[in-house]
Amino acid sequence: MEAIWAFIQQHIDIFYIVILSIFLGIEVISRVPSVLHTPLMSGANAIHGVVIIGAIIVMGKAEPGNYVALILGFLAVILGTLNVVGGFVVTDRMLEMFKQKKK
Numbered sequence: 001m002e003a004i005w006a007f008i009q010q011h012i013d014i015f016y017i018v019i020l021s022i023f024l025g026i027e028v029i030s031r032v033p034s035v036l037h038t039p040l041m042s043g044a045n046a047i048h049g050v051v052i053i054g055a056i057i058v059m060g061k062a063e064p065g066n067y068v069a070l071i072l073g074f075l076a077v078i079l080g081t082l083n084v085v086g087g088f089v090v091t092d093r094m095l096e097m098f099k100q101k102k103k
Helices: 002-010 012-030 034-047 049-061 067-097
Strands: none
Touching (some): 002 012, 034 067, 049 067
8 A cells, every 4th residue: 555655646746637637628528519529529539549559569568577567558459449449430320321311
């Protein structure tokens, strides 16, 4: 428990940034009109591929005994991939709405 508390004290500025970015993200997203929310989110999900690349780099540079980095990198790859695929699925469904239906 002391190691966790020491880690938090050493990286307190990062925790402040994360907390402030959470509040900023909630504020920005709550102001987006409903009509624009789906296209913006599907595009943002597709951009999430940067996280996949970063996670692969982290996993490649991690030491073999650093299980925390390897597990977090693996989870980031899995969740990032799901997010990218979800963004493409939502975009495809949106584009289907604008196609003419066959009689």
